[in-house]
Amino acid sequence: MNKSLTTASLALALGTALSLAAVNAHADDMAKSAAKEKCFGISMKAKNDCKAGAGTTCAGTSHADYQGNAWKNVPAGTCEKTASPTSPTGFGQLKEFNAKGA
Template structure:
């Protein structure tokens, strides 16, 4: 294997590892609706298309990943609000 092939193989291994790690981390977390502070939501909602774009604290449609079993203790819900 020449240097170029080794570099390509290393790059592909890095990309594959990077995609597996977040999935493993998400296994011990759950979406918690209604607890995100303004600008600290983890993903899109019906009001916008990206993380970090929430406009108000504790909006019912905004969510954050939290450790499993802690959402309701924090005052949130594990299910999205009815539309």
């Protein structure tokens, strides 16, 4: 294979990949910072987003519905409007809490 052609096409591919990423980076940052927040106390049993396998504090799954120390990623701004029967405020919270009656 002609190595100089390969070098040119590699640089072109990397350059294209970088410019594509630059266009998307702004959207990604927005998406990351604005679109999601950690919300405690709203996830159903075994549906929390923190999972790290057996023997860890996230241990794959929460064991009760609306568990106060289990969180789920939700669209930003919606957490404290989502009903949570275990939460002292009646809604999801941005920090973990002790569930009512627990």
